Amino acid sequence: MKEYFILQLLHKQFTGQLEEVDKSLLSDWVSQSPENKAFSDSILKIWQASANFAPPVSFENRTESALDRFRSAIRQEAITPATQESTILEQPTAKIRTLTPLKWISGIAASAIILLSAVFLLDKNSGDNSYASLATLSEQKQEIQLIDRSTVWVNEKSTVKYFDEVPSKERKVFLDGVAFFDVEKSDKPFVIETDNAVITVLGTKFNVNADKDGTTVMVKEGKVQLQPKLSNKHIILMENMTGIYEVDTKKLYRKQASSYKGDSWIRGGYSFEDDSLEDVFSVLENHYNVDIIIQNDDLKKCVFTSPVYQDSTLESVLDVMQLIYGFNYALKDGIYHIEGGSCS
Amino acid sequence: MTDNTDRNIISLLNEPSSAESAAEALFKKYYSDVCYAVYRIIPDVARSEDIAQEVFLEIWRKKDTLNIKTSVKAYLKRAGVNKALNYIRANKVKFEDDDSYEMQTLSIRDHSSDIEAQDLQNIVDEAIESLPPKCRTVFSLSRFEELSYKEIAEKLDISVKTVENQIGKALKILRLAVEAYK
Numbered sequence: 001m002k003e004y005f006i007l008q009l010l011h012k013q014f015t016g017q018l019e020e021v022d023k024s025l026l027s028d029w030v031s032q033s034p035e036n037k038a039f040s041d042s043i044l045k046i047w048q049a050s051a052n053f054a055p056p057v058s059f060e061n062r063t064e065s066a067l068d069r070f071r072s073a074i075r076q077e078a079i080t081p082a083t084q085e086s087t088i089l090e091q092p093t094a095k096i097r098t099l100t101p102l103k104w105i106s107g108i109a110a111s112a113i114i115l116l117s118a119v120f121l122l123d124k125n126s127g128d129n130s131y132a133s134l135a136t137l138s139e140q141k142q143e144i145q146l147i148d149r150s151t152v153w154v155n156e157k158s159t160v161k162y163f164d165e166v167p168s169k170e171r172k173v174f175l176d177g178v179a180f181f182d183v184e185k186s187d188k189p190f191v192i193e194t195d196n197a198v199i200t201v202l203g204t205k206f207n208v209n210a211d212k213d214g215t216t217v218m219v220k221e222g223k224v225q226l227q228p229k230l231s232n233k234h235i236i237l238m239e240n241m242t243g244i245y246e247v248d249t250k251k252l253y254r255k256q257a258s259s260y261k262g263d264s265w266i267r268g269g270y271s272f273e274d275d276s277l278e279d280v281f282s283v284l285e286n287h288y289n290v291d292i293i294i295q296n297d298d299l300k301k302c303v304f305t306s307p308v309y310q311d312s313t314l315e316s317v318l319d320v321m322q323l324i325y326g327f328n329y330a331l332k333d334g335i336y337h338i339e340g341g342s343c344s
Numbered sequence: 345m346t347d348n349t350d351r352n353i354i355s356l357l358n359e360p361s362s363a364e365s366a367a368e369a370l371f372k373k374y375y376s377d378v379c380y381a382v383y384r385i386i387p388d389v390a391r392s393e394d395i396a397q398e399v400f401l402e403i404w405r406k407k408d409t410l411n412i413k414t415s416v417k418a419y420l421k422r423a424g425v426n427k428a429l430n431y432i433r434a435n436k437v438k439f440e441d442d443d444s445y446e447m448q449t450l451s452i453r454d455h456s457s458d459i460e461a462q463d464l465q466n467i468v469d470e471a472i473e474s475l476p477p478k479c480r481t482v483f484s485l486s487r488f489e490e491l492s493y494k495e496i497a498e499k500l501d502i503s504v505k506t507v508e509n510q511i512g513k514a515l516k517i518l519r520l521a522v523e524a525y526k
Contacts, residue, residue, distance in 0.1 A: 004512035007519075011511050017492055046518050049468040050487055056473060057389055059379035063372060066393060070371050073397070074364065074404050133411050137351050159413050176413045212414065
C-alpha cells in the first residue's frame with residue numbers, strides 16, 4: 001500500500017504533476033533514509049529507461065505486405081479530384097507572393113509569381129470565419145497581404161492559417177514556425193494562436209517564432225501581449241523587447257534588447273555587435289527557423305561581434321563561431337546541439 | 345517543423361496524376377512509425393496494423409483538405425494514437441479487472457542465465473512488454489504521449505484514481521523486474 005503511494009508520488013514528480021502539499025511529503029520521505037533515497041533513484045532510472053522502450057516486434061518487415069493492402073484499398077476509393085488550380089481560383093481575397101530576398105521588402109517585387117510552390121489550402125470549416133492556410137517549404141519565404149491590410153512575412157518551413165473574410169470580432173491567425181507581422185490598426189484585436197500561447201495586439205510590428213516547445217515574440221514597434229494557453233498570466237512587451245514562453249519549464253519571461261533583430265531573416269542579412277551568444281543563437285534560430293540548444297551555460301554569456309552576413313548559410317556562420325569559441329556543433333533529430341567551447 | 349520532402353509529398357497528394365504514388369511514398373516512410381505508436385498503447389500486432397491502415401486511408405480521403413500544422417510524422421502518429429483511444433473507448437475495455445496479471449508477469453522472468461548480458465534497458469523493455477494490457481495503455485499514455493492523469497482519465501473514460509492505481513502498478517512491476525536481476 002505504502003509502496004504504491006510512493007511510486008505514485010514519484011511518478012507525479014517525474015511528470016510535473018506533484019501538488020504543492022505532496023512535495024514536502026515526498027522530499028521528507030526520500031531524505032528519511034539512504035534506502036529511501038536509493039529506492040527513489042532506482043525508480044527514476046527505470047522511468048528514464050522506459051522512454052526508450054523498443055517493442056520486440058518489427059513493423060518495418062511488414063511494411064511491404066501492408067502496402068499491397070493499402071494500394072488495393074485506395075484503388076477502390078472513388079476518386080473525386082479537386083485540383084490545386086480550382087482551389088486557387090476559389091481563393092478570393094488575400095494576396096500572396098513569393099519573396100525574392102532584398103527586393104520584396106520595398107514592394108518592388110509586388111508582381112512576383114503567385115504561389116510558386118507553396119502548399120495552399122482553403123479551410124471553410126473553422127467556425128464562423130473563413131480561413132486560408134499557407135505552408136512554406138525549406139528556403140522559401142512568402143508575404144501575405146491580409147484583407148485588413150496587415151502584412152505577414154512567413155519564413156521558411158512555417159505554416160500560417162489566416163482569416164480571409166472580414167472577421168466579425170477578432171482578427172485571428174494561427175502560426176507554427178516563424179513570421180513577422182505588421183498589423184494594421186483596428187478596434188478588432190489581432191490574435192495569433194500558436195501551439196502553446198496566444199498573442200494579442202491592436203496595431204504594431206513584431207516577430208513570432210512558435211513551435212511545440214515554446215513561443216518567442218520580438219517586438220519592433222508598439223505593444224504586444226503574450227499569454228500561455230494554459231495560464232491566465234501574461235506579459236506585456238514594448239519596443240525591442242523579447243517575450244519567451246517555454247513549454248517544458250512553463251517559464252514566461254521577457255528581455256530588453258538595445259536594437260531590433262527579429263526581422264533579419266526578411267532582409268536576408270544580419271550582423272552582431274557585442275551581443276551575447278544567447279541572443280546571437282536566438283537570432284539564428286529565428287533567421288533559419290531551426291532549434292539550437294546550447295549545452296554549456298558559460299558559453300551563453302560570451303559576446304560576439306561580426307560583419308554583416310548576407311544570405312549566408314547557418315553552417316557557414318556556425319563554422320566561423322566554432323573557430324572563435326572552440327565549441328562543437330552537431331545536427332541531431334533536427335536540432336543543432338552546441339557543446340563545449342569557451343569565451344576566450 | 346516538417347522537412348522539405350514531406351511537404352512535397354503532401355502537396356503531390358493534391359494532384360490527381362501524382363496522388364497515388366505520393367500516398368504510397370508516405371505510407372512506406374511512416375507506416376512502421378504509426379504502428380509502433382499504436383502498439384505502445386494497444387499491444388496487439390494485428391490491431392495496430394489495422395489502425396495504421398485506417399490512418400493512411402483517412403489521409404487519402406482527406407487529401408484535398410489536409411491541413412498539417414505539425415510535422416507529418418507527428419501528425420500521423422497522433423492520428424494513430426487517437427484511433428487507438430477510440431478503439432479502447434468503443435470496446436469499453438475495463439480498467440479495473442486485471443489484477444491477476446501481476447504474479448503471472450513476475451514468474452515469466454526465469455531465464456536468468458544471461459543476467460550479465462541484460463542491461464537495464466532490455467529488462468525495462470521486456471517488463472513494459474509484459475505489463476497487463478490496461479496497465480500498459482495507461483502507462484504508455486503517460487510515458488509516450490505525455491498526457492496528464494486528467495487527460496488520460498478523460499480519454500479512456502475512467503477515473504483519475506484508476507489512472508493513479510494503474511501507474512503505481514506499472515512502476516511496481518517494472519521495479520520488481522529490475523530487482524529480479526540484481
